[in-house]
Each structure stands twice: as structure tokens, then as C-alpha cells.
Amino acid sequence: MRVVYDTAGRTPVRAEFQYVEGSSSDQRAENLPVVQPLTFPLGTGQVELSVRSGQDRDLSWLNRRPTDSQDPGVTARFHSGLPERALFVSRPDDEGLVHVGIHNGTSEQISLRPNTGEQFTHGEYEVSLRYTVGTTEPNVEVVIASKPEPLNRSILQLDSVHTGITVGSWVAIQRPAKGAQGGIPGDAKLAFVTTQVVAARTAAYTNYGITGRGTELTLAAPWLDEFDVLLSHVRDTTVHAAGEPLRLADEPLGEDVHGNEVELAELYDGLRPGRTLIVSGERSDVPGTTGVQATEVVTIAAADPAVDPQLPGDHVHTRLTLTADLAHRYRRETVRILGNVVEATHGESREEAIGSGDSDRVNQTFALWQSPLTWLADDNPLGATPVLEIRVDGVLWHEVDSLAGRGPGERVYITGSTADGRTTVTFGDGISGARLPSGHENIRAPYRFGTGKAANVAADRITQPLTRPLGVTQVTNPRPAKGGADADGPGLTRRTIPLAVSALDRLVSASDYEDFARSRAGIGRAAARELFDGRRRVLHVTVAGTDDVPIDGDSDTLRALRGALTEYGDLNLPVRVDVRELVLLLVAAKVKVARDHAWEVVEPRLRQALLRRLGYEGRELGRPARLSDVLATAHSVPGVDYVDVDVFTGVPASAMPEELTGILTDPGPPKASVAAHPATYDEKVHTVRVANGETLSEICAKYGVPLAELLRLNPDITDTRRLAKGRSVFVFRGIRPAQLALLSPRAADTLILTEVK
The missing domain is CATH 3.10.350.10 (LysM domain)
Structure with a gap:
């Protein structure tokens, strides 16, 4: 029975009844007050509903038929198939209490405070009371339920099917605290139960007048007691199940990554001594500056599994020992280590037949189908080696500088080039080098083609592999590709060929070292000088790439050059090789165009002339740049009336932050010359x-x-x-190292030309 009060919570306005047995249910509602006792059927019996004065607190009247009254206190009697009980629910008294009485020969009177409940046994029935206020319909609910058959208190029936709960898994059963249940008695230990699942199945069951399918769990420990007999007792139960084991989080390490030992978070197989790794991250060794990224190549000296027994929660992980200390310190959270590292050079591989041999012909010459031929850095006097093999009838022939002096049986050849840049292969005449044997397309050439400055791409720009070996999903270049240079043009060839014969591969004086370095492939400028390095006298060689292409200090080009200088030079003379220090020229000038000339025509001509004179083509190591060069070059361009130079200065790469800020903020008047110091x-x-x-x-x-x-x-x-x-x-x-002062077409806003109107 449920008695509903008005919104003020004082006067009963409705009585609601519900009878539930098995899967059947019967409901009835009557508005209050009733003029006279009202009898109506409910379920398998009858209910007699009446109202009386709530001032009489003596419940002995429950044994008699209640008299009619206009002061509503609600009385209900149950007969004929219903529990033989008489219920009385009063209106709230001056203290806000509601008095509930139940009688069947034995009387019970319960006083309820707002939002409290009570549960007790009355004869063979369980009685549950609840007084609720604070809602739109304040009400008192009285539930009389027959005691169910004894249940297995370790059975937990869930409201729906949950397939993720398995045998042996853990469940946590959480029920509201006793205060939240209105003081309903029960075992306080069952408010929160953690136990394991012994069995789990999908079952169909009928309880509390509700039918459905759900997961039925058999638990290792009980979760109910003898008082848990109503749906309201278990309705607010929360079951936490299908959990996953979680490992405690590791304590974060705040120390920077540095030195020659690096501890990885997990255990990694396949890391062997001698393997190459790439370490990248944000540098932390530059005070006052953030966001400086660096990438370096390292080599593994040892890779061992490690675990610290003194560190709680530590697990087996890999500890790397490197062959040398890291060049920088890195913020730990930004460090990325790449393990699948391979060296890559520019060029596409190709194998094809280039011709047919004829033993009756001398000095047969064939041209490769693709161009240009790829050359890689080497420590030979030339500084590079072509990626080319020549096989005749499957036998390897060897490249030589000249056929002169070669025997008639030597399998050798020389290379050359055609006017359109294709590489040619020339064989002997049977006297100076062997002739080719006769055959049909028996001369095959595995080679690579493609080279030049176009291969000098920035980091993370190479992302599309031509082939995808099993397991490879992505490729990238963590470091910029550097050192690529185009083939020597006629002008550069005229300069380098005399240098190659000046030293004759025997390095004695400083000029020999300079000429030898300058004649090598990929090296466009070189300057040698004997210096004191703070401990001893050394021969210092400064080099710059062809067309000033970027060269790293550990690039293949410089490694090959250092090896060649050691092999062909004086073993007792220490030699050091460094890349040039750039001094970037800044030029801003006003230009008056001569009469009848157009600025759109004169400006590109003047810009190109200045880039030729003050760019890489017209500059040398250690040579200062002069303002007179700018003026002389400008006046040599047709259409230039006069030039007014506002800015002429240089920014050296070694400039300190304060010095750099001063130059860019206030360059001052144009300088007569911009210094470029030798080493x-x-x-x-x-x-x-x-x-x-x-x-x-x-x-x-x-x-x-x-x-x-x-x-x-x-x-x-x-x-x-x-x-x-x-x-x-x-x-x-x-x-x-020696400085190279030049105008760079790659640096924006370093050459600013403005027309004088």
C-alpha cells in the first residue's frame, strides 16, 4: 500500500495498492478521503479502505471496524486470500513524524521520520516501511511480502546478459550504506563484497514479478543475508565485473638523457652490439632556450636485460651502452630512438644489356641507357667511385684510369661521357687491354643512375618506399640528406683537372693538401693552413661543398677525405678537416634605372649579376667581400643609372646571440668590406x-x-x-675554420633592391 499526501505533505490525497504473485500483478488506486468505508477486490482477496481521526494514538481500535471521520488517517483491512492484516497510516504530526500501525492480533506501531525506512518480521511475513518527502508527491510505502524459499546466498542474478564475465574473474558487489537504506537491518559486512566467480551461465528467471534473461553467477562467498528478501533490498546494488588487471604506473624520471647509457622502458630483442641507432629529441643543454631539436647517430656497444630489485614495481627492460657519449643532453619525455636504421644513398638501381661483343673489333664503346651515373664518396684520389659493374658472359671486368700499359689479356675498361651526359664504356684492342669476346648482348651492366643537389632534402621528407619488404609499414629520413652535388660543369672541370696533377697523389706541402682536397668530387672550395690547436701544431683543411651544398662533419664525403689525406699524406703530420663557416652577406640598395629602361627588366639582371659576383661562383675561402664589388657589378649591368647602398654587412654563423641581435636590429652604415677570416x-x-x-x-x-x-x-x-x-x-x-662570405639565393630577404622613382 502507498499513501500519497498533498504537496504540503499534510493531508492524504490518494491510496495505491499493488498485489504481485509470480508473474501476475493487480493494481488499484483510490482518491482520498472516502465518504464511507470502501471495499474492493485486489488480487485473490479484498481490501476495506476507510479514514478516521489521527488524534487517537491508541491502536486498540484496529480490532474493530473503523468509524468514519473527516480527519484523515488511512486504514486498510485485507481479507480473503490476502494477508489478514489491518494497516493504519497517519498524517504527519507536529514533529513531522508519521505513525504506521499493523495488527493481526499482535499490534506493531512504528514512527517514521522523513526519508527513513524500517524493516521487520510480522508473523510469517516481512514488512518494509518507507516515508519519502522532498518530492512532488510525499508518500508512505508499506510492503507486506511472504518469506521466500531459502535461497543460495552465493547466487547473483544480473539484470542482463554479460558475456565478458568469466570463471575465476573477480567481482565487487557494492550496496548502499545502512543509513542510505533507512536503517534496514542486515549484515554490515555485506555492504561491499569482493569475491571470485565460481560459475557463470546465461539463465531465464522469474523474480519479484519480473521475467527475463541474464547472467547468473555463482560466487565463492555469499553476498546476501536472511533479511534480503525484497526487490527494494537489492535494487540499488552495483556489480563491478569483467575487470582487467592493471599495473601500477611507474614513477616518472625527471633526469635528462645523456652519457653513454640509455635505459629503455621495455625489453627489446634484436638489439646487438654494433647496430646503428638514431637518437632524437629536444635539447636541454642550451640554457634559456626551448624547442631546439637535435638528431644524432649512435652505435650500440652492449644491450643487456636489466632490473633493479631496489626499485618497487621495476620489471625487466633493456639497458643500452653506446660506444660514445651522446653529443647533447635531451629532455627525457621527448626522446625517440629509432632502431631499424639503414644507410641510404641517392640513385635508382638498374641492370640491363648494353651491347654485343665482337672479337674482330677493337676498342668497342657502349653507352649506358640511363643517366647520370651515380657516384658515391670513396677514399681514392678522385674522391668518388661510380656505382657500376660490367660483366661480359657473366665474368666481372674492372675499371681502370687508362688502357695504356695494360696487357692483352687484362679484362679492363675505361669510362667516359657523351655530349648529352650519358656514360660510355670503352674496352681494349687486344694489345692494351683485352678485346671483347663475340656474343649476342653478352655485355651487361648493373648500375645506378640519379645524383645531384635534388637529393639534398630536409628531414622526414622521404616517406614513400619503392618496395615494401615484409613487415615494413613506413619509412622516413630522421636527418636531412646532405652532400649531393651535380656533375662538374665545363668551368669547374677546367679548374679541378690541373689541381689533380699538381700533387700527383703525394702530399707534402700545405698547398698539396689544399689542391688534393679541392680536386675531389663533392668538394668545391678548400683552404689548408698550419695552425696551433692549443696543444700542438696541426695542418688544418677547411672545405666547402660544390655550390656550397650542406656537408655534415660526419658525412661520407668528409670521412673519405680524411682517410685519403691520411693515406696519401705525411703520417707524422696531424691533419684536421672542418667544414667552412658561413658569413651571410646582407645587401640593401636603392637603384636608379636609366632613361628608357624598365625596372622589370633591369632588376632581374642586376640580381643575377650580384649573385654571380658575390655568390658561391665568385667567392673563395678567407676572402673578404667589398662594397666596391657591389658598385662595380651594378654599374656593369645595362640600364643602371646609379646605386645607393643602404646596408652592406655580414652575419657570421659563429655570432653570439647578443651580437646577432645587434646586427639585425641596427646594421649601421654600409661597411667598406665584410671580413672573412682564414682558419x-x-x-x-x-x-x-x-x-x-x-x-x-x-x-x-x-x-x-x-x-x-x-x-x-x-x-x-x-x-x-x-x-x-x-x-x-x-x-x-x-x-x-675559414669563413666563406657570400650572398645566398636560398636565404630570403638578404638581397633587397628598391627602385628610385
């Missing part, structure tokens, strides 16, 4: 001039020097506190 030993010293001193980090940020490098240059600094005023600190000490 020299340099020491740059910073003197502390701040009254309260400076820290090492502040000095590093000012000059852009890593802290580790600053400590290496100043081994006498052992105190990391502020340096006192007047203290001198080395910020650079070593050899600076």
Missing part, C-alpha cells in the same frame, strides 16, 4: 661585469653555449655559485 685559433673570454655577479647558466644563455661545454672549457670552475665581478670565463677556445 685561426681563437679564444673568446667573457668577463663578469655585473655588480652582484653572474651564474654559469646566465653566461650560457648569453652566448648560447651548453653548460657541459662551458665546464669543459673552464675546468678550474668547481663552485656553481654566482661568479664574482671581474671573473673571466672562456666561452670558446679552439680552431675556427
